[in-house]
Amino acid sequence: MVIADVPTKIVYKRPSVLDPQVTHYCPGCTHGVAHRLVGEVLEEMNEVENTIGVASVGCSVFAYNYFNIDFVEASHGRAPAMATGIKRVLPDCTVFTYQGDGDLASIGMGEIVGAASRGEKITVIFINNANYGMTGGQMAPTTIPGQVTSSSPTGREVSRQGYPIQTAELLATLGGAVYVVRRSMHNAREIRRAKKAIRTAFEVQKHGLGFSLVELLSTCPTNWGMTPVEAREWIEERMMPVFPLGDYKVSSAVADLKF
Amino acid sequence: MTKEMIKGNTAVAEAAVRAGLQAYFGYPITPQTELLEHLSARMPELGRPFVQAESELGAINMVYGAACTGQRVMTSSSSPGVSLMMEGLSYIAGTEVPAVLVDVVRGGPGLGNIAPAQGDYNQIVHGGGHGDYHMIVLAPASVQEAIDMTVLSFDIAEKYRNIVTVLMDGSIGQMMEPAELPPMQPLKTETPDWAVRGTHGGEKRVLTSINLDPPAQELMNLRLLKRWQTVEANEVRYKSYYLDDAEYVVVGFGTAGRIALSAVRAAREKGIKVGLFRPITLAPFPNAILDDLTNEAKAFLVVEMNSGQMLEDVRLVVRGRKPVEFYGRVGGVVPFPDEILAEIENLVKGPLTTEGHPRDRWLSRLAATIG
Numbered sequence: 001m002v003i004a005d006v007p008t009k010i011v012y013k014r015p016s017v018l019d020p021q022v023t024h025y026c027p028g029c030t031h032g033v034a035h036r037l038v039g040e041v042l043e044e045m046n047e048v049e050n051t052i053g054v055a056s057v058g059c060s061v062f063a064y065n066y067f068n069i070d071f072v073e074a075s076h077g078r079a080p081a082m083a084t085g086i087k088r089v090l091p092d093c094t095v096f097t098y099q100g101d102g103d104l105a106s107i108g109m110g111e112i113v114g115a116a117s118r119g120e121k122i123t124v125i126f127i128n129n130a131n132y133g134m135t136g137g138q139m140a141p142t143t144i145p146g147q148v149t150s151s152s153p154t155g156r157e158v159s160r161q162g163y164p165i166q167t168a169e170l171l172a173t174l175g176g177a178v179y180v181v182r183r184s185m186h187n188a189r190e191i192r193r194a195k196k197a198i199r200t201a202f203e204v205q206k207h208g209l210g211f212s213l214v215e216l217l218s219t220c221p222t223n224w225g226m227t228p229v230e231a232r233e234w235i236e237e238r239m240m241p242v243f244p245l246g247d248y249k250v251s252s253a254v255a256d257l258k259f
Numbered sequence: 260m261t262k263e264m265i266k267g268n269t270a271v272a273e274a275a276v277r278a279g280l281q282a283y284f285g286y287p288i289t290p291q292t293e294l295l296e297h298l299s300a301r302m303p304e305l306g307r308p309f310v311q312a313e314s315e316l317g318a319i320n321m322v323y324g325a326a327c328t329g330q331r332v333m334t335s336s337s338s339p340g341v342s343l344m345m346e347g348l349s350y351i352a353g354t355e356v357p358a359v360l361v362d363v364v365r366g367g368p369g370l371g372n373i374a375p376a377q378g379d380y381n382q383i384v385h386g387g388g389h390g391d392y393h394m395i396v397l398a399p400a401s402v403q404e405a406i407d408m409t410v411l412s413f414d415i416a417e418k419y420r421n422i423v424t425v426l427m428d429g430s431i432g433q434m435m436e437p438a439e440l441p442p443m444q445p446l447k448t449e450t451p452d453w454a455v456r457g458t459h460g461g462e463k464r465v466l467t468s469i470n471l472d473p474p475a476q477e478l479m480n481l482r483l484l485k486r487w488q489t490v491e492a493n494e495v496r497y498k499s500y501y502l503d504d505a506e507y508v509v510v511g512f513g514t515a516g517r518i519a520l521s522a523v524r525a526a527r528e529k530g531i532k533v534g535l536f537r538p539i540t541l542a543p544f545p546n547a548i549l550d551d552l553t554n555e556a557k558a559f560l561v562v563e564m565n566s567g568q569m570l571e572d573v574r575l576v577v578r579g580r581k582p583v584e585f586y587g588r589v590g591g592v593v594p595f596p597d598e599i600l601a602e603i604e605n606l607v608k609g610p611l612t613t614e615g616h617p618r619d620r621w622l623s624r625l626a627a628t629i630g
Contacts, residue, residue: 050457054324055467064465070455072327073467075350078320081312085324085332086455088308089282093457111320114313 015039017048019068028221028228030185031059031127035066037195038098038125041202042069051094052086054079056108058100059133077108080115083122094205096123101142102132105165109141112171116211119176123201124213126167128182129220130239137223141165144242149223164242168215172248178210180249184217186235190245203259209251217243262437267402267427268293270438271335271361274406276301278413279444281330282308284321288340289373290429291363295335315340319347319360326356327466329454331413331447335361337429338379339370342387348422349388353468355483356453357416360394360424361409363432366591374591375429375514380568383424384542391480393487394422395494396541400517403438405431408539410441419490420453426541428564430514430593487543496539497548501527505534507606508552510573511562512538514593519562522599533603541569549576558582558611560602565589567618574617585617586624598628 014020017039025031042048048069055063057076064071074082079097087095104112104126115122131149132138138151142164146155156164172180179201183194194216201212217239219231226234265273272294275283283302285295295311302309308325312318318334325332336344341362351358364379366372381387384396395415399405405427412423450456455464470476500520502508511519516537523535536552538545552559558581561570567585577583586602588594605624 049459052455052457061469064463064467068458068463070457070463071465071467072324072354072455073465073469074320074323075346078316078323078347081317081320082324082327084310084312084317085282085284085321085326086328088310088321089325089328089330089332090456110313111317114317118310 015043017043017068018066021065024062025059026222028219028231029059030216030218033185033191034125034127034216034218035063037191037198038096039067041195041199042094044199045202045206047094047202047206050092051096052090054083054086054095054097056097056099056103057134058103060098060100060127061134063098077103077106078111079103079108080111080120080122080124084115084118084120087120087122091121094123094202096125096202098125099127100133101126101128101130101167102140105141105167113174116171116177116213117174119178119210121205121208121210123205125198126213126215127218128167128215128243129218131220131223133220133223137220142167142243144238166243168213168248171213176211177213177249178251179204179212179254181247182215182217182243182245184235184240184245185219186217186232199259200254200257203257204254207257209253215243217245262439264435265402265438265440266293266433266435267405268363268432269297270402270406270440271409271425272297272301273440274409275333275359276305277441277443278410279331279446280307280333280413281446282325282332283334284310284312284318284325284332285334286312286315286318286336286340288337290365290375290432291335291337291361294361294363294432315343316347319344322358323347323351323354323356326351326358327354327455329451333359333361335363337363337365338367338376341379341382345382345388348394349390349392350468351422352388352392352394352483353390354466355420356466357420358422359412359416360422362424362426364426364428372591373429375564375593376589376591377428377513377515377564377568378589379426380541380563380565383426392483393490393542394424395419395490395543396424396426397496398426398512398539398541399431400513400537401438402431402434402436406438406440415494419486421486421490426513428514491543494540495543495545495547497545498537498539500535500537502534502536502552505532505555506557507531507533507560507603508556509533509535509560509562509599509603510538510549510569511535512541512569515562515564518594518596519599521596522603525596525600526603531603531607544572546576549573553577553580556581558584558606560606561585561617562594562599562602563587564593567621570617579613582611582613583617585621587621
């Protein structure tokens with residue numbers, strides 16, 4: 001059967017801000033989706049050429065390989081400080097950090113709290129996958145009670161290893177943080193909601209309103225020892241009760257934003 | 260311009276402003292704090308960024324970020340704070356972006372005290388952060404030199420895309436003396452090609468210190484080393500006093516060198532042919548001139564406010580060809596000129612030896628003095 005002259009319409013394509021690289025992320029990992037959402041948002045806002053990204057240490061250490069934008073690479077946990085330095089001298093640029101949970105919520109807790117409390121006009125994309133992915137799945141500050149990791153082999157025992165840090169809730173208490181939300185990457189509906197939140201976060205920066213952060217519950221099938229489908233289910237069943245999705249801080253100025 | 264009475268820390272801060280400092284990031288620590296305080300007023304007044312960071316880790320990484328945009332940036336701290344900055348300094352070196360650090364050294368190790376010391380020599384001159392890198396290190400001995408070297412530090416940092424550290428001690432930071440500040444320079448307007456700023460239609464720029472390919476990282480290291488050889492060839496600075504006919508040479512930097520100069524003058528009045536060699540650049544170290552002096556001198560006396568850190572660099576040049584003695588005070592104790600004069604007289608009196616280690620002989624002499 002030959003079909004000739006069927007009108008075609010492109011409904012889905014790679015945003016030009018993303019370089020056509022072979023991914024180094026594992027099958028089923030949602031880093032790639034998060035990259036795409038950031039790329040789509042920057043493109044829709046026409047901010048691609050005016051943006052400087054700050055990559056962090058962890059699986060996303062090479063995030064800059066995928067984005068066709070100016071990038072710097074921070075030391076472990078210090079991305080918000082580096083972003084502060086850049087944004088303060090180039091206030092008209094869009095500056096964002098892309099950090100995992102070990103980077104942001106453990107070694108970098110001082111830097112993220114400092115940046116948020118000062119109301120640095122930067123946007124933070126925070127990937128929470130409940131473990132240290134890059135080094136092979138060790139316990140992170142976000143590892144949930146009972147979760148087995150390579151450094152909590154019998155499951156995280158809170159009496160001995162403490163409790164997970166709820167980053168969005170914690171940072172929402174700070175005056176300089178004006179937009180702090182948690183979203184998830186485990187299904188299409190939540191991914192669409194995540195994109196809307198990322199757009200809002202960058203609009204917050206564009207309008208100079210203050211510090212914005214989007215926490216994204218993300219999969220790590222390799223280190224969790226699950227199939228991609230199981231990993232998505234695990235987010236919904238196990239992570240979301242500990243890390244409820246929601247808007248933890250939306251200042252009145254942010255609520256009034258029109259875009 | 261005329262001279263004014265000005266405190267070292269304040270002078271360095273104002274000199275940086277006038278040299279076109281575009282952003283400052285710091286954290287309070289004695290005996291450096293006046294530097295941060297001065298800039299907390301001056302920078303906002305001029306519409307330039309000033310951030311009191313959450314920690315020295317924060318401060319150096321803010322400098323790292325801002326340095327990646329090609330602007331004139333600096334931070335300042337004192338010994339324990341500088342220890343915290345070592346990680347960031349290694350990253351800045353590994354990314355090859357220019358930055359200026361002022362270390363107002365205090366007594367250590369640990370929390371130590373807030374008195375003047377030179378115990379950071381090894382940390383600053385021989386690394387401190389991980390990996391192979393060099394910082395250019397300038398050691399002023401007066402408020403005026405601190406001003407002049409601060410201005411110079413920005414130019415050299417940008418010329419070589421290298422960190423420049425102004426290594427002074429608490430006494431230079433804290434004392435007031437007459438000095439002349441430079442005229443106000445206009446801010447830089449050009450952005451270097453390598454600096455991030457947004458692509459704006461061009462190729463993307465990535466500034467990073469990671470390179471997972473060892474042969475490529477080896478080439479990067481060799482490039483840094485070649486650049487350092489250029490620095491060694493072009494940037495050696497030192498001051499000489501009474502060296503033309505000197506039989507004995509005192510070597511000291513910063514405040515120790517300045518105090519030694521008083522002792523040298525007193526010794527000259529007693530007819531002793533002694534001079535002072537004061538390295539200004541501790542890195543690159545003035546090896547060649549010290550080598551020349553080794554041919555001329557009968558013996559050396561190294562004076563430091565540490566337990567003989569530069570001493571080892573002097574010994575590497577002298578290589579046992581002439582006797583070297585050492586005199587130091589440590590832990591925040593500042594030597595008096597009389598102590599150094601006594602050491603010069605000991606040198607003249609002898610016996611001189613090229614055997615053993617000067618540090619061992621110093622310790623036994625010091626024990627006799629302080630128990």
